[in-house]
Amino acid sequence: MLRGASPKLVAAATAATVVLTGAVIAASSTAAQAAPAVTRAAAPKLSTTVAPGGNFNLSVWELQEPVGSPGSPRTIPSAQLQGAKGYQDSYFYTDTKDGAMTFWAPEKGVTTPNSNYARSELREMNTDGSSADWKLAGSHQLQATLRVDSVTDHVCVGQIHLGTGGSSTKPLVELYYYKNGNIVLGEENSPSGGQTTHQIANVPVGTQWSYTIAVSGGNTINLTVNGKTTKYAIPSSFNAYHMYFKAGSYNQSSSSSTTKGARVAFYALTVKHS
Template identity: 40%
Template sequence: MALKLLALLPLLSAVSSFPLLAPRANPSCAPGGNINLSPWTLQLPIGSPGSPQQIPGSQLAGCSGYQDPGHKYFYTNPSSGALVTKVPGSPASSGCVTTPNSQHCRTELREARSWDPKAGTNKLTATLTVVKADNSGHGTVVGQIHIDDSVSSKPVCELFVNSAGVVAMGVEQTRAGGNMIVTTVGSVDLGGSWSYAISYANGVLTVSVNGGATKTLSTYSLDSPKSYFKAGNYNQGSSASEVHFTSINISH
């Protein structure tokens, strides 16, 4: 009996190492039917100047949740089931709408609650395809950590992808902002699927791309301000941008 079990060990090992298949997205559902969007608030590039339209997580959640009726900005891809985020350009080039503290338009999810960066776990992971990056130098922001609004109107960090597929993380040095340092952290093929993980826990900021080596980035004099995650398509240029997400997850 023991000999038979020994003979089966290589086979059992091979089976246990097989990756589990992710559930297939349902193209007939709104984005909230394939990705848990209840912890998020959506900001769209439409609305009134200085007051973009926002959709709360209660209206995003579930298969019958929100997607814009014209499928221009936020909807489910009818063939892949991916969450599509589109921005038409800049206010000057497209007439899109921004917040009072930004010159750039976005179709972006904002985490509904803030957290302490000194806690043991604060992590955002996503799998995505950048179909089209905008024409700015650093490109479209696809993930970020933002300082709580009661503290500052600036981000802790922003993850950029440009039209050459360069992935870079910009980190503000102070809570007042305007002094961001940008570091290249990877490269991807535009139109291809890839993933990222951003963590700000135990006071340490890290990022990894496609499951590669984790890079630790200085947070300078930010001193772990209360923060929240954002994910989507935050356009930095004047041309259109398009990003598809197949997964977005947060853990605390």
């Protein structure tokens, strides 16, 4: 007992010491039992200071833009798209905030002969510069991570298009994003036309999401959106046709406005065939 201290004060001090000591022991025990911190590797960041060709492999793409002469939009070949100093302009550029490869397609713009809508869109090519034109047999895959920043009504962000093998200029499938966030697959009924749509998911405007459009076995479309896969049979009427992929911003509405339209930003884009 401390000299001059009352028994009550000593008891209180002793109790406080016990409480504090217990708190320290408990804290030490909790820290010792805590799981070690897990360090996750950061996803590769896109450069904000290079053209899209500096971040993405554009050796298998050419670009169609919503400018040019009527029925003949400007086309930028793969050789001009590639590399850190590759082609970019107001319709196709690197977002200086996050490095995304960005496509802008206004409501008013030059269209292809078989469409009423403007586009800033990549068309699949072969590495030798010829147009991609693959058979349905085998495995074919288009993968993308993207964000739709603005859209007037809806926009096609990826598609499988018919190539040689017949006179049709239709797509096989188109993946649409709507202004309310709905993601919808448009499946062509036959080379003559007519499209059946399937509601797939909903992602708010400005939110990143991912898709994979794949062909397997020569007769099945495998669509994966944010990890969920759905399958669709390919009608036999398409068997004679070869195919190719497209990706970007293919606006699905038109008007006299050059300020309204669809702006789509890609964070990853790859093609695989086997």
